[in-house]
Structures are given as structure tokens and as C-alpha cells.
Amino acid sequence: MSAPSKQLPIVDSTTPPDGTVKVADPNPSLILGAHSLCPGCGEPVALRLLMESLQDLGIVDRSIGVVGHGCYGSFVRIMDIDVLQCLHGRAPSCATGIKRVRPDSVVFTLQGDGDMVNEGLQEVLHSAARAENITCILLNNGVFGDTGGQATATTVVGQRTKTSLDGRDPAKHGYPIPVSDLVASLDGSGYVARGHVGDPGGVTRTKKMIKEALQSQLDGNGLSLVEILTMCPTGWFVPAGEGPNYQQQSMEQTYPMGVLKRPGGAD
Amino acid sequence: MTTEQTPVPSTARGGVVIDVDSCKGCELCIPVCPPNVLEMSSDRNASGYRYPILHDGCTGCTACQMVCPDYVFTVYRRPRSKKGDGQAG
Numbered sequence: 001m002s003a004p005s006k007q008l009p010i011v012d013s014t015t016p017p018d019g020t021v022k023v024a025d026p027n028p029s030l031i032l033g034a035h036s037l038c039p040g041c042g043e044p045v046a047l048r049l050l051m052e053s054l055q056d057l058g059i060v061d062r063s064i065g066v067v068g069h070g071c072y073g074s075f076v077r078i079m080d081i082d083v084l085q086c087l088h089g090r091a092p093s094c095a096t097g098i099k100r101v102r103p104d105s106v107v108f109t110l111q112g113d114g115d116m117v118n119e120g121l122q123e124v125l126h127s128a129a130r131a132e133n134i135t136c137i138l139l140n141n142g143v144f145g146d147t148g149g150q151a152t153a154t155t156v157v158g159q160r161t162k163t164s165l166d167g168r169d170p171a172k173h174g175y176p177i178p179v180s181d182l183v184a185s186l187d188g189s190g191y192v193a194r195g196h197v198g199d200p201g202g203v204t205r206t207k208k209m210i211k212e213a214l215q216s217q218l219d220g221n222g223l224s225l226v227e228i229l230t231m232c233p234t235g236w237f238v239p240a241g242e243g244p245n246y247q248q249q250s251m252e253q254t255y256p257m258g259v260l261k262r263p264g265g266a267d
Numbered sequence: 268m269t270t271e272q273t274p275v276p277s278t279a280r281g282g283v284v285i286d287v288d289s290c291k292g293c294e295l296c297i298p299v300c301p302p303n304v305l306e307m308s309s310d311r312n313a314s315g316y317r318y319p320i321l322h323d324g325c326t327g328c329t330a331c332q333m334v335c336p337d338y339v340f341t342v343y344r345r346p347r348s349k350k351g352d353g354q355a356g
């Protein structure tokens with residue numbers, strides 16, 4: 001299949017072909033412009049899915065985002081939605097306050113692994129234990145991407161980072177914390193799922209998870225969490241195009257995909 | 268190389284508009300295209316990145332749009348014609 005296609009002529013890709021209809025925009029209208037993240041980063045794909053989900057569910061006007069600190073923090077400049085950027089790791093607590101004061105709003109957090117699992121582990125766990133009716137989105141790349149690729153609490157065993165040059169060694173660095181499993185084990189969480197954005201199938205399934213998590217909030221089922229594995233080729237020291245393969249061989253081996261918990265029973 | 272060829276109109280089932288200057292050259296779109304009709308250019312865009320060029324045979328499946336971190340692809344598809352449209356991308 002592969003070789004023959006390349007023999008076919010190059011066709012125009014500056015205007016739509018005659019007689020066709022548009023089936024997909026590059027990004028939803030809630031994303032106002034280009035971002036500054038690295039080539040091959042998974043985080044902008046996750047942002048797109050989140051913004052599309054708010055639009056699909058018709059909840060844009062009552063949605064409020066609470067954004068942590070990491071590379072995704074710069075999305076606050078291009079998200080056409082009300083946002084609060086709060087102290088590192090504290091997003092679930094700020095989201096708690098917003099939701100309690102404005103119960104009709106739809107409140108989500110956008111956090112990285114460094115933010116949620118290192119800096120603010122107690123915030124997400126206590127918010128889940130209190131059954132706060134918020135949706136947390138975790139962009140898990142196993143590194144503090146923004147500060148140069150240091151190991152986090154989710155770095156998998158054997159993973160090479162700036163602070164684990166020979167790979168994460170449990171004897172020296174301890175074991176990774178599977179935060180989604182912890183949250184799922186608490187009675188106050190309603191929906192917990194883990195997806196990835198490394199290939200089209202992962203993208204499709206992850207968007208469904210985000211919508212289910214937001215719906216769980218709308219239904220008042222307590223805290224919902226979607227952990228999304230996002231490629232960080234810069235922090236992983238791999239070429240941009242190698243991100244999905246590397247992720248598949250490393251993080252996806254430790255963190256299995258799927259719905260961990262949903263109202264009325266797990267998967 | 269390929270990029271110096273003159274683009275021709277496509278007869279395929281679908282098509283994409285490629286916002287060349289938004290591309291950061293990550294190449295994530297290349298392996299996910301089922302009919303394998305995307306190829307990286309030899310030319311570089313305004314930011315110095317190589318970018319995808321389209322060969323005939325796009326099905327409008329949106330796989331490239333789904334994985335692209337830089338929002339480069341708009342995807343189009345030919346509406347199914349009345350009878351046995353036969354022509355498969």
C-alpha cells in the first residue's frame with residue numbers, strides 16, 4: 001500500500017477540492033490561535049479535545065477552567081473561556097471554591113503530572129475524598145516539562161530524565177504513583193479514566209472519556225478525572241516523531257488505558 | 268524532489284488544506300495516514316520546518332487532523348454520490 005501512493009501525483013492542498021464538504025476544522029473556535037509548545041508535544045492535542053468536548057456538550061458559557069503550572073499553562077492565553085491560574089498543584093482546591101460558590105458552573109482543572117502528583121497530590125486526593133463535583137484533566141508526560149525534563153512522581157521505572165540519567169531506579173528514586181488508581185479507590189470519585197493522544201484511536205477514545213467525565217460532573221457524581229498520557233519528546237530526549245512509540249514502550253506499559261471507574265460500575 | 272512538482276487537482280474521495288506555516292515539522296501526521304498519501308516536503312516553511320505535502324488518494328478520514336499538535340489540517344470529503352460511487356480514493 002505504502003509505496004504506490006507516493007507514486008501518485010502531488011495534489012493541491014491550498015484550497016478544498018471541488019465538490020467536497022468540510023468534515024473537520026484544524027481546531028475548535030475556542031482555541032484562538034497558535035501556541036508556543038514544542039514540535040510533537042501531546043498537550044495541544046489534549047487541549048483541542050477538551051475545548052471540543054465543552055462545545056459538543058453545549059456547556060461553554062458556564063464552563064470555568066482552573067489551570068496549573070507547566071507547559072500547558074501558556075494555553076490560558078489562547079483558550080476563549082473563563083480561566084483562573086492558581087498556585088502550583090492547587091487547582092482542585094481553587095476549583096472546589098469556584099464550584100461551591102457557583103454550583104451551576106462546570107468547573108475543570110488542567111494540570112500536569114508535576115503539578116497534580118508532585119506539587120499538589122493532597123489537593124486532588126482530598127477533593128476526591130470530599131466528592132467535589134469537579135472534573136480534573138491530568139496531562140501526564142512523566143516529567144516536569146516546563147523546567148527542563150526532571151523526573152516526577154509519575155516517571156516510570158527505567159525512564160531516563162534529567163534527574164534520573166540512568167533511568168528511574170526504585171532503589172534510589174522510589175516507585176511511580178498511579179494517581180488515577182488512588183483517586184478511583186476513593187468513594188468520592190464518580191468517573192476515572194486514562195487515555196492517550198499518541199494515535200488517532202487514542203485521540204478518539206480520549207475525547208469520549210473527557211465527555212463522559214464532564215457528563216459525570218453534570219450528573220453530580222463527585223470528582224471526575226481523566227488522565228491523558230501526552231508525548232513530551234523534548235523532555236524524553238527523543239525526536240518529535242518518535243514520541244508515540246516511546247510512550248507506548250514506556251509509560252503505556254505502566255499505566256494501562258481505559259475507564260477505571262464510572263457511575264454504576266467499572267468497565 | 269517531489270516538492271518541485273506542480274500540484275494537480277485531485278479526484279480523490281477527500282482532501283486536506285494544509286496550513287503550511289503553522290507546521291512545526293514533527294512528522295506525527297505521516298505514519299497515521301491510512302492510504303499513506305502524506306509526505307514531508309524537502310522545502311522549509313517560514314519558521315524553517317519541513318511540512319507535509321499531499322499526494323492524490325486522500326479519503327478525508329481526519330486521522331492527520333486528529334494527531335496534529337499544531338492545528339494544520341482542515342479536512343474535506345466528497346459527499347457520497349447517488350449510485351455506486353465506486354471510486355475509492
Ligand SMILES: Cc1ncc(C[n+]2csc(CCOP(=O)(O)OP(=O)(O)O)c2C)c(N)n1
Binds near residue numbers: 068111114146
Ligand atoms: C511553587 C512552585 N514551584 C515550582 C515552580 C516551577 N515550575 C513551573 S512549571 C513546573 C513543572 C510542571 O510540570 P508539569 O505539571 O508536569 O507540566 P509539564 O510542563 O510537564 O507539562 C515547575 C516545577 C513553580 N512555578 N511554582
Ligand code: SF4
Binds near residue numbers: 037041141233235
Ligand atoms: S517540554 Fe515537553 S511538555 Fe513542554 S512543550 Fe515541550 S514537548 Fe510539550
Ligand code: SF4
Binds near residue numbers: 299300301
Ligand atoms: S484525511 Fe486521512 S487520508 Fe487524507 S491526508 Fe489526512 S490521514 Fe491521509
Ligand code: SF4
Binds near residue numbers: 040289290318
Ligand atoms: S503533525 Fe502537524 S505539525 Fe506535525 S508535521 Fe504534521 S502537519 Fe506538521
Ligand SMILES: [Mg+2]
Binds near residue numbers: 114140142143
Ligand atoms: Mg509533566
